Amino acid sequence: MASTTPTTTPSSNRKDIVAEVPPYIRVFSDGTMERLIQIPFVPPLLDDPKTGISSKHIIISHNPPISARIYLPKLTNEKEKLPILVYFHGGSFFLGSPFSQWFHDYINSYLAPQGKFIVVSMDYKLAPENPLPACYHDSWDAL
Template sequence: MDPATSNDEIAFEFLPLFRLYKDGRVDRLKGTEIVPPSTDPTTTGVRSKDIVLSSESGLGARLYLPKLEDPTRKLPLLLYIHGGGFVIESPYSPLYHNHLNSLAAQANVVVLSIHYRRAPEHPLPAAFEDSWEAIKWAAAHSNRNGPEAWLNEHADFDRVFVAGDSAGAALAHHVARQKGVEGVSGVRIVGVVLFHPYFLNEERDKLLELIFPTSGGLEDPKVYPGKDPKLGSLEAGRVLVFVAEKDFLKDRGWSYYEALRKSGWSGVVDIEETPGEDHVFHLFNPSSEKAVSLVNKVVAFMNQD
């Protein structure tokens, strides 16, 4: 066989997201576009910059700071974790940059949008480990002596929110769950927002079989919280789950909602189903009436006492 041809042999493909070749190469078929941070806040008043959280693992983030009406006032901190099947997208894509730039402005929160290691080059649980490292990195600023000035000067570590969409929602849940189980001093998670979460259900999931070969399947709390005996340990007083009527993941979001309600957890969980819409529609069509309504609910969630 021609060596050039053998290099193009496909080991696995999950359309429309990516192809994995037998020589280890990965072609990401979408979610690769990037935009620079906003150093000149001419529209929303939000500034952003790219930072490194760990030079060892490569964990990075895009940090957003809204317009400071009162520079002495501390603002809630939102740890945001992007979706993309654990494989594609990044905090630097236009989808996420525009969404979080807008959310930072409307909710008046500091946003830490993390760039975790992606599968299949870095199989799960790498993304879970990076998400957990991110909240610990943020917590290191609670004494106002961390490596990032924006967090030292402007973040309120007693009002921390964790949010994510799709695969990022599974990672966000994991952060709040681990915080409740293991604890991290210096930060208090008060709320969790899950947009169209990607958890396992009773069906076989070929993607997760590839990118999480060490998973415990339906017994693994990272991807299937419904059977997690420590689900009730989740740290947060409030959880808001969004699902969409036409989303193939809708039932998984409802199952999570029901499991959390029955877990013995002492907080309040709400769920909102958007009629007539598909997976993460609010990212692809942010100016639509339903997307605006969804974001307004998130803003209200983060600003209620």
């Protein structure tokens, strides 16, 4: 017969939750963290058949490492000039990226086609691995 005695974890191996923002993130006493919501990444698309928007991953800086996704609406003529919108994705500085499906779909389906401008969706370091103000520094460096 199998034992039903509960096993205990020594306190040195125990991971207590020290901070939590349900249902998004959990930070443990050993310094590790867990993102509870996983947003799938999506690749950029050249000439999306539904929207006509082309998107591409770009590197803005190698030091510090900053990247973005750029969205270009279909131009009606070659000499057309479009304004640029710099977009900083949501996620409360600890969730998501410009390559996440949520933000890609929003920009690709609504923002870029309806606004008729180039969108540059910026990436920045996420907390808690990179405490504030790291995301602000990345954003300023990118601009």
